[in-house]
Amino acid sequence: MVHPPVINLMPATSSDQLRALDEVKDFALTDMDRGGDERWTYRMLEEPVVSEELKRVAEPRTSAAGTVDSVSFQPCKTWHYRSQDRHKVEEWALPGGGTWTYAAVFDGHMNHDCVDFVSTRFGPYLKSLLDASLRTCPSPSALPSLVSGLLRQALLHIDQILVSDFIGLFPRELDALRRVNPTHAKNRVNDKGGENSGYRKTARAFGGSTALVTLVDPRRRHLWVANVGDCVAVLAEQDRSGNWGSRVLNSIHNGSNPGELERIRAEHPGENDCAWNNRVLGFLAPTRALGDVWLKLPAAYAELVFRHLDADWLSPELMEPHVPRIRSPPYLSSTPDVYHLDLGVGAGTSGAPSQRALILCSDGLTDMYDGYTPQEMADEWTQVIGRALGSNTGPNSGRPKTHLALSLLREAIGGSDTQLVSRCLTVEMEERWMDDTTILVQRLP
DSSP: OOOOOOOOOOOOOHHHHHHHHHHHTTEEEEOTTOOSSOOEEEEOOOTTHHHHHHHHHHOOEEOTTSOEEEEEEOOOOOGGGOOOEEEEEEEEEOTTSSEEEEEEEEEEESOSHHHHHHHHHHHHHHHHHHHHHHTTOOOGGGHHHHHHHHHHHHHHHHHHHHHHHHHTTSOSSHHHHHTSOHHHHHHHHTOOSSTTSHHHHHHHHHSEEEEEEEEEOTTSOEEEEEEESSOEEEEEEEOTTSOEEEEEOSOOOBTTOHHHHHHHHHHSTTOTTTEETTEETTTBSBSBOEEOGGGTSOHHHHHHTGGGOOOTTOOHHHHGGGGGGOSSSOOSBOOOEEEEEETTTTTTSTTSOSEEEEEEEOHHHHHTTTTOOHHHHHHHHHHHHHHHHHTTSSTTTTSOOOOHHHHHHHHHHTTTOHHHHHHHHHOOOSSOSSOOEEEEEEEEO
8 A cells, every 4th residue: 555645844833923924914905996805915015115116117217308207107017018108208409499399198009019100200200390391491470380280290191101001901992802812811911021011010000099299499489289189288387476277288089078079970970889988989988099090991991801910919809899880981080189389478477487397198197087177187286296396496406306207196196195006016916907107297487
């Protein structure tokens, strides 16, 4: 008879038990405010550890000129959920003298292909348009409308590239498209032969990105804001009495904006599901975006082409319920709203602001202010910025400047409540518990 091996374990001593308890004393359980029975473990952090961990994850940066602070935050460590936000801050030396400041936030969805293309290609294209136009020495009075037109042109151009690159893979006539062999279509869209392969062009077209773009001229007299999607721009201003006020500078292009839903329904009369469940065709939350070409083309492209794309981020079942609703495309707009502000208005008068800051953010920040109106959010953010700027003045102004974007992020995820901040940073979940969040704060004269 063979006896099974026996392992003898010594009973834990009181010291062992105390040591084990000490190792888990900083851990707790949370339902992440979701309700239900499921709980996740997180670790309580104390200062200064919690602040250092936030810096590590958010990677706060300041532009070379020292005028723009930025953070991009996604605490979920799962590779699949890595951030699809992108942002750019650049200083451009252009004809006419001085330096222009370009800042932009791009919020991608579905994949990384579209947002990578848009964020990489848009800035250089806009810069080239500005360079050529400024060489003609436009009059100062013509500058606001000139630059506004260039911003609009550049955003539409990038979207047109996404559409035309994809359409060029197949016959343009729908009858000819329907005769394409399914095997050929599948091979074409899954060819990964390079950056301009069929796969790349199809993936860039199927994915989408919002865009929030700003320009400030060398004299710091003009501010332009161009928007496609649901990112938000806010101008924070302090008056001569020290009081802070805020202005939301752009319209938000998503289902929370009744005007956007009305616009879509007016463009598609009789189609009750064109803006269903506050989403485009019941699928997409932003009502304007670059890419998302299947929502801009006839249904045949979704049925005969996109469905063959083999990608880990795409399931045909995700798209199929919405395809029958495509009857009179396009349903998604790529037309930007462009705004111009004269920052010089009131200069030298008692009504001129003593301090100003421009806040740009992806919708990850607005998601953390559920139930707030856009103006209420703007007011909250402005008070945070005001306190941070106030801490950079006075008798202790020689200390390092407060990072404005990091201050906004810290307030949004818990502020001085280290338990809430710790929970956000350390909760052990495989799925992401918050949206990608990017914040830029630019100091203005």
